[in-house]
Each structure stands twice: as C-alpha cells, then as structure tokens.
Amino acid sequence: MKQNPHITPEGYFSDLKSRLHSIPDVQEMPTTWQKIRPHLALAAAFLAIVTAGTAILRNTAGNPALSTPDSLSQYELAQLVRTSSPYLYDEETYDDEVSEPTEEELINYLISTGITIENLEADENDD
C-alpha cells in the first residue's frame, strides 16, 4: 500500500534538475532595497493616513461654526433631536420647582387612574 502509485515521464528528474540549476542565472537574488521596499511602502501609507487624519481633525474639531449650528436656536435643536430630557435644551420652559396641580387636574388624574374618594380616605386612615 505504501508503494508510490505515481510515475513521471522518462528522464524527468534529470531534466528537472537542469532546470532548477538554472534558477540562479535567471532569478537575481533580491537586494536589501528590494526586500525592505514593501515594508517602507506600507509604513509610508500608514504615515500618510495618520497625517491626513490629524490634519482633518485639527481643521474641524476646534471650529465652532462646524461644531454648533448657529442658524438653529437651542429650542429648534431640541425639537430636532429626540431626547428623554427636553429641558436639557430648553431650561426656561421647565421650572425646577414643580407647581401645585389645580383641582381640575387632580380630578382628571383620579378619573383616569380609577382611584375613588373612599380609597384615598382609607389610605389616609392607614397613615
């Protein structure tokens, strides 16, 4: 089973050897410059990307015209940008102190939540 089932053309190996012996005649050994050239090219490309990226960031990051759109007021910006805390953008509209609800607001709240007067009285008695 370990016998080699493959064969080669007659005289193949002497022909192969003569072809292989001629490799150094046609294949010049790479010079040091040829060996390091691809690495230098890669390093130069990396440097160019870093330089271009730094230049772009420097020209754009510190420019207020690009970082804050002056054509939009803060209120307009708040309308455009979805946020869970709208008063982050419009502090004047929302006072820090919560105003007392009116009687009508309380009635509407009780109707909508289904709490009866009896429930409220029972809670007060518990307290």
Added chain:
Amino acid sequence: MSEKEIQALIKDGDLRKAFDAIVDVYSERLYWHVRRFTLSHEDADDLVQDIYIKIWNALPGFRGDSQLFTWIWKIATNAALNFVAKAKVRSALSLSSYSAEADRIIDSDPWFDGDEAQRKLSKALSRLPSKQRTVFCLRYYDELSYEEISEITGTSVGALKASYHFAAERLKEYLKA
C-alpha cells in the same frame, strides 16, 4: 553532499554552490512530497520550480538555527498547502467541490500507475483536512519523526499525534466504505 557540508557552504557565502547541492540532494524527494498535494504531475512540476525560486531567494537568510532539511520542507509544505487552498477556492467558485475535482484529476492522470486500492487511498487523502493530510503525508510517506514534523508545521508533538490518529481513522472509514 551532506547537510552539514551544504550548511557550511551557506555560512561561507557560497550560495550558488549550496543551491546546486540542495537541488541535487533534495529535488526528487521534494517533488514526491509536493505531488501528494497537487495530485497532477504538471502542477507538481510547476510548484517545485516555484519552491526552488523561494529557496534561492531565502537562502541568504538561512541562519542554521534549524536543520536545512526541515527549513526546506517548511517552505515546500507551506507552498503545497497554499496550492491546495487556492484549488479549493477555485472549486468553490465553479460551484463544484474540491474532492470531486481531486477525483477527476486522479482518474484522468496519465502518470498514475497504481491499483484500485491505491487510487482509493489517493482520493481519501485528498478528502482529509489540510492539517491531517500534511501530518499523514509527512509521517507515513516521508517517514519523518514527530519532532521533525513539529519543527516543519510549528505544531506540538501531542497535537500532531492526535492529528495523525484522526487522519488514519478517517482514511480507514473511507477505504471501508
């Protein structure tokens, strides 16, 4: 010429003479090693030339840290595995399978002179994962030690033994079927 003599030539900077000696000593054995991966004679012929060009270009960098033989076999095995990987991609792109393509090459190879069992073994070998195929070929056909195979493949001896075991089991299963 012995391996030590060739290494001495490299150390002395006589690269041309060392290369000629490498051709004389290893080319035939290297051809058979490569042929087990390429399957066809024509592809093996091309690949052996590519490998020797690589050896010639890399020869100034050989420092003698490893055996010359394992250094050469490392270059050859990597080239052979690259060849198989490309063949697998070509098969996938043509919506075929590599094993079907390997079967076609083995069946139509005019330079195959084995019996039916050997034909089946060649087909079974082509179905092994690359790592198992490499270990099996190096151990079974090239009769290298696990330590030498470890140096060539960069895999631990324990992992190689496991790979060889799995390869042998798979081959047995395929040959029984």
